[in-house]
Amino acid sequence: MLYFDHAASSFPKPAQVGEAMKQAVDEFAANPGRGGHALSQKAGSIVKQARIEIAQFFEAPHANHVWFYQNATMALNQAILGFPFSSGDHIITTAYEHNSVLRPLHRLQQEMNVQVTYLTPDDSELFQVEDVLEQITDQTKMIVISHASNVTGAIFPLKELGQQLKDRSITVVVDASQTAGKVDIQMERDHIDLLAVAGHKGLLGPQGTGALISYSDYDLKPLILGGTGAYSELETQPPNWPERYESGTLNTPGIAGLLAGIQAIKERGIQTIQSHEEALMQMFLEGVSTIEAVTCFGPTDLQKRVAVVSFHVKHLASHELAMILDNHYQIAVRAGLHCSPKTHHHLQTADEGLVRVSFGPYNTVEEVQQLIDAISDIVEAFIE
Structure with missing residues (x-):
């Protein structure tokens, strides 16, 4: 089989991805952060190592700013639906977004009366920063941008946009599903506030992995509440990162595979x-x-x-x-x-x-x- 569907999921994976996942299942398939015994500690150390690797890979401020999810879709939902919008707030996005962005935005329009502007590309199938800037109003709270279209491949000039927005109080959310692992992304340089990545595409990891990386604190409301392994005495979700945004048992084998995939990218x-x-x-x-x-x-x-x-x-x-x-x-x-x-x-x-x-x-x-x-x-x- 000749495989040309990498925009959906990369295949084949580097050999070390499967090896890392097998090792996690065979040797330390315990619950990370949910016990003091050796196997739990080993699982936790792999998750911590992956968190550190991802933070360094995208130049996030700290490893605790990396929150693991099943995919980029969940990460984008957390970024968009968890944001503290009010009725009448305004979002700018493009007509070339994936449903992982379009459907959460539609919910905000229907349920919170948030206004959304959809930009279209120019005749060369590219988006221009000037077109974004022209749509900014006093009510604009967020710009949601797909770094690259999953249909045309067109790359949005993030760095140029970020330079124009660095003195404005507008949160920039980037869907890097098509670029993470394929294009150099640096959160500080590119002025990215919330970065959603898929683990199973350009990062060469397995399905069931993804992350939301938060440059600073945007007062996001956690979408999922539950066990975090620590702070169990609290009736509410703990304020600490990453626990605040990671309820339930993490996909340790998947995260181990994702770590191996990123390391393979760095090697090449x-x-x-x-x-x-x-x-x-x-x-x-x-x-x-x-x-x-x-x-x-x-x-x-x-x-x-x-x-x-x-x-x-x-x-x-x-x-x-x-x-x-x-x-x-x-x-x-x-x-x-x-x-x-x-x-x-x-x-x-x-x-x-x-x-x-x-x-x-x-x-x-x-x-x-x-x-x-x-x-x-x-x-x-x-x-x-």
């Missing part, structure tokens, strides 16, 4: 990974550009996008093309709306969606050529 080098994936994306775009029936979407400046390409084949339904690639060529891609409906409405592709290919650090030139050849064969057989 994030710039090396980014350059490799960009080269594969360029090869694919150049390869399909000679196929007249194929239309690709996204910025033409490859340095302003991640290695995600969505495309349409004339007179061939996206799901049908994906099925043919899967069944006849053993090539895994993603078809549909990619949980980003407003993106497809803007692109006028909402009726049947698009086929998306996304590249990872272990894909090869030979694999990309097989993908191009397969699309060419299908077009020749079904279209021409």
Whole structure:
């Protein structure tokens, strides 16, 4: 199987990810922070080590500012729904957000009368900082931005936005699901307040892992209350971090795997990974550009996008093309709306969606050529 669905979940994982998870299950599958015995302490030390590694990786102020969740969706829900909004407050976001952002925002609109502005990209499929600044009002409390679109790959200029906002009291929430582990992200440099990351994508960890990283205290209300392993005498959720935002038993095997994935990224080098994936994306775009029936979407400046390409084949339904690639060529891609409906409405592709290919650090030139050849064969057989 040739795998080109890294925007959904990375595969294969580095060998050390599975090894770390197996070790956690086989050797110290106790409850971290829930006992004084050796196995609990060992599990707790792995969680602490992962917290430290992630804080350093994204330049968070302290390891306790890293809160583990099952995925980026839960992290984004905590950041958005947990924020102390009042009726009439204003949020700026983009029309290219994932449902993990769109649906919490919709709830705020319906239940709290929070106003939301959805920005659209320019003709080059890029978002401009000036467009964000023009929408800011005295009621603007938050800007929620996907660092890169999971449909077009377009990267938002976070650093430039942050420089413009550093003297304003506006909280910047960043969905880094498509960029964490693939693009250099530094919270202080980029002026990011709340950073949501998925462990199972570019960070090369397993499913069931993610984190919300908080640069400072934004008075978030915990969405989930319960056992924290400490402060058990309190009737309310403890004020201390990270316990305040982590109720219940953590996914120790998953966190161990996530730690190993991040270490693998550091060994290879994030710039090396980014350059490799960009080269594969360029090869694919150049390869399909000679196929007249194929239309690709996204910025033409490859340095302003991640290695995600969505495309349409004339007179061939996206799901049908994906099925043919899967069944006849053993090539895994993603078809549909990619949980980003407003993106497809803007692109006028909402009726049947698009086929998306996304590249990872272990894909090869030979694999990309097989993908191009397969699309060419299908077009020749079904279209021409």
